Amino acid sequence: MKQLDRPKIVTEIPGPKSRELWKLHEKYIPKSLGMDNSIFVEEAKGALLKDVDGNVYIDFAGAIGTVNAGHCPPEVVQAVKEQTEKLIHTGYQVVPYEVYIRLAEKLCNITPGSFKKKALIINSGVEAVENAVKIAIHYTNKPIIITFENAFHGRTRLGMALTSKVRPYKFGFNAYIYNMDRYPYAYCYRCRYGLEYPSCGLRCLHAIEEGFAVRYDPEEIAVIIVEPIQGEGGFIVPPDDWFPGLRKICDKYEIVLIDDEIQAGMGRTGKMFCVENYGVAPDIITVAKSIASGFPISATIGKAEMMDVAQKGGLGTTFGGSPISCVAALETIKIIENGLEHAQDIGEIILKRLHEMQEKHEIIGDVRGKGPMAALELVKDKKTKEPAKEETKKLVENCNKKGLITLRCGIYDNVIRILVPLIIEEELLEVGLDIMDETLKEIK
Known part of the structure; x- marks a missing residue:
């Protein structure tokens, strides 16, 4: 083409x-x-x-954030061709191979945190989430998981339970588990407490500690799992001091902090990992989507002592970390690392243009984002903030x-x-906008 x-x-x-x-x-x-x-x-x-x-x-959809490095990057295509001719699959647990280790090494080196890390390479985003949660529960020997309103963490039973939106994701599937609690996210445009930042004093964050007195004691809480920018929930960007505050809560009560970077990571915000925008190192990070330009692969990367806690055989997968997906990931990561400056440049263009649109079009209630991870929230009325659902559908169709x-x-x-591919030329980006x-x- x-x-x-x-x-x-x-x-x-x-x-x-x-x-x-x-x-x-x-x-x-x-x-x-x-x-x-x-x-x-x-x-x-x-x-x-x-x-x-x-x-x-x-x-501008990017396979729901799966092709940050663009469709069919030549370097990835060539690496996959070469790997396919040598080895397609043995199952790493049966007969291991070098490229799995090289990818784990790379992921441990680039994720935030100066502590020792280990990586489990698997198949999909929700599988990375499942493993992150079970590792945290095993490590802490505590039962309770905290998640957030507007969250999306996948479509398995645990993934659906962690996810906030009922329709279409959860309805009819009995996707509820006993050991979970949920709190409001920092959705400042639609604050659950009717307040405004910064005068709110991060009310939504303090609600978590308040909940320890009436919902679950912190000694029962294993993990808080959170997206650094919520994806499916609406590209909701918390204030810059919210995530560091969450880290402090986890440190204070010895709760494992899982950072779900599946949509927000891999250069999407102009940094390799979105959490870098907040200067915070989580205990465990989950990655998937754009890690391998569309080849199925994901990873759970965490502190070595956490990753090692489970009994031998407690972690495993049949297809996870296939040689083909691993080489695709290694090449994709190189492309994204080398393109972060360009990603930041297009992020500035996108946000500038979206704010200009907001000035012209009454239907745009809010513009938000970090770098090229940006969004428009459409409303029928800017004062009432009534969601413009049908108008949004029409916009997509048109x-x-x-x-x-x-x-x-x-x-x-x-x-x-x-979710435009981050390698897009500025001229083509402007045409789309x-x-x-x-x-x-x-x-x-």
Whole structure:
């Protein structure tokens, strides 16, 4: 696919070939699989997608944050080709191989914290979360897990329980566990206490310690798991002093702090890990999504004494850390490390443009983000902050028709998030932002 300076739409959206494939989708794929688009992609390079009908789109969705290094990076493609010819899979626990160790070494060296670390390499984001939580519970010998409102931590039973949004993620699945507590996140635009930062004094943070008197004693609490910027919950960015305050609570009461970097990490905020923005080192970090440019892999990285506590065989996986995914990850990490300055540059462009849009369009209630991890929250009225759910859906559909792929998120499905590949050229980024700006004028 040739690099184009703007999208190219040659058919109605979706085109005839996509519509035919959609008929097969409806016939063979469960309706409960949530779908954001009815176009079918044929090819993708960099920050561009081409569908089966020849339409070209700018990708602001990035496979839900999976392709920070861009679609099909040549270095990754070449490394995977070479690895495939040598070794596809043996199962690291059966017959180990070097590339698994090299990736673990790299992850331990780049994650925040000067302490000794070890890494478990596995398959998916939620598997990284599951392992992080069970390691923390084993290490502390305590039962209770603290999570937050608006959180998203995956779709397994534990992942759904930790996740906040009921529909569509949890409803009907009986996704509730006894040993969990939940507190408000620092969602300043919709403060649960009706206060404003900084005069609030971080009321939501102090609520945790207040809860120790009436909900669970801190001696029962094993872990607090938190996203440094909430992803599916609406790209919610806490004040810069909130995360350090959370770290202090964990230190005071000997609670393990798990930092879920699955969407916010791997350069997404202009730093390798989002938590670096707050100057905090968590005890355990989970990574996935953009770690390997779309190849299935994740990791749980933590303090060595925590990672070593479980009995032999207590941690394990069949497919985790496949040689192919490991080499893809190593090459992807190099690309992201070398591109952090560019990521910061495009982050400045994105936030500047979004704030300009907010001045022009009454429907934009809030603009928030760090670096290129940014979002618009759409509302019917800026005073009441009534969520503009249908208007947000319409914006996504209309952008799609003009050659821009976007994604919604948020508890009320009224947030447009930007997950553009971090390698996007500034000119192409501006074209995508122009499309969004133009489309916002049409939303009433």
